[in-house]
Amino acid sequence: MHIAKYNANGNDFIIFHTFVEVDRSTLAQQLCDRQKGVGADGLIVLLPHSEYDFKWQFYNNDGSIASMCGNGTRACAHYAFTNQLADASMRFLTGAGVITSVVENDVVETELTTPKVLSESFEENGLTWHFCDTGVPHLVTFVEDIGCFDKVIARQMRYKYNANVNYARLEKNALHVRTYERGVEDETLACGTGMAACFYSAYRQKLVGTSATIYPISGDELSLRIVDQKLFFKGSVQKVFETVLDL
Ligand SMILES: N[C@@H](CCC[C@H](N)C(=O)O)C(=O)O
Numbered sequence: 001m002h003i004a005k006y007n008a009n010g011n012d013f014i015i016f017h018t019f020v021e022v023d024r025s026t027l028a029q030q031l032c033d034r035q036k037g038v039g040a041d042g043l044i045v046l047l048p049h050s051e052y053d054f055k056w057q058f059y060n061n062d063g064s065i066a067s068m069c070g071n072g073t074r075a076c077a078h079y080a081f082t083n084q085l086a087d088a089s090m091r092f093l094t095g096a097g098v099i100t101s102v103v104e105n106d107v108v109e110t111e112l113t114t115p116k117v118l119s120e121s122f123e124e125n126g127l128t129w130h131f132c133d134t135g136v137p138h139l140v141t142f143v144e145d146i147g148c149f150d151k152v153i154a155r156q157m158r159y160k161y162n163a164n165v166n167y168a169r170l171e172k173n174a175l176h177v178r179t180y181e182r183g184v185e186d187e188t189l190a191c192g193t194g195m196a197a198c199f200y201s202a203y204r205q206k207l208v209g210t211s212a213t214i215y216p217i218s219g220d221e222l223s224l225r226i227v228d229q230k231l232f233f234k235g236s237v238q239k240v241f242e243t244v245l246d247l
C-alpha cells in the first residue's frame with residue numbers, strides 16, 4: 001500500500017486511498033503509534049463516492065472514529081489533488097457532512113461544517129467555558145496566559161463532556177490556541193476544529209471581527225473567517241514523505 005505522511009501545522013496524518021471499505025481502527029492504532037508505527041495524530045483513508053470527489057474515513061491516533069478533523073481536511077485535500085483524485089477545488093464526504101476544500105500550492109482552505117452552539121457558557125474549575133461543535137465538540141476557555149494550560153483540568157473536562165478542550169489567548173485580532181485532543185488523549189501541536197471553535201466563540205462574543213489570525217502551539221500561522229455563518233479555515237500543509245507499506 002502506498003501511504004503518505006502529512007504535516008498540517010503540527011497535526012500529523014497518515015493518508016492513503018483505496019477501493020476497499022473496511023474497519024481500519026486497529027490499523028489506525030498500529031500506524032499512528034509513535035514508537036511501533038509510523039506515528040501520527042490520525043489516519044485518513046480516501047474512498048470512492050458516486051456523488052462527491054471521494055469520501056473519507058477518519059481515525060484518531062487511538063483508533064477511535066472522529067466525524068471531522070479540520071487540519072485533516074486540508075492535508076487530505078492536498079493529497080487528493082496531488083494524486084489526481086480531485087481537482088484543486090473539491091467536495092468530499094466526511095462523518096460530519098460535505099466539506100469543500102481549495103488547494104493552491106501548499107495552502108489549502110476548507111469550508112468547515114456549520115458551527116453549532118452546544119450549551120450556554122458555564123463556569124467550572126475557576127474558568128468560563130464555551131461549548132460548540134465545529135464538526136466535533138469543543139470546549140473553549142479564554143485565558144490571559146496560554147502558559148496556564150492545565151492538562152489535568154483539560155483531561156477531566158474532556159472526559160466529563162466527551163469533547164476536545166481548548167485554551168485560547170486573545171491578542172488584538174489574533175488568537176493563540178492550545179488544544180487537548182480527544183482520541184490522541186494529549187495536547188497536540190494544532191487542532192483545526194479547535195482553532196475554529198476558539199474563533200467562533202470569540203466571534204460570538206464580539207472579541208474578534210469576521211476574520212482572525214490563529215497561532216496554534218506549533219507556532220504556525222493560520223486564518224479563519226466567517227461568512228454567512230460558514231467558517232473558512234486556511235493554512236499550509238506539507239507532505240513529509242511517501243512510502244510503500246505491506247498492509
Ligand atoms: N485534529 C483534528 C480533530 C480530530 C478529531 C478529534 N480528535 C475528535 O475526536 O474529536 C482537527 O484538526 O480538527
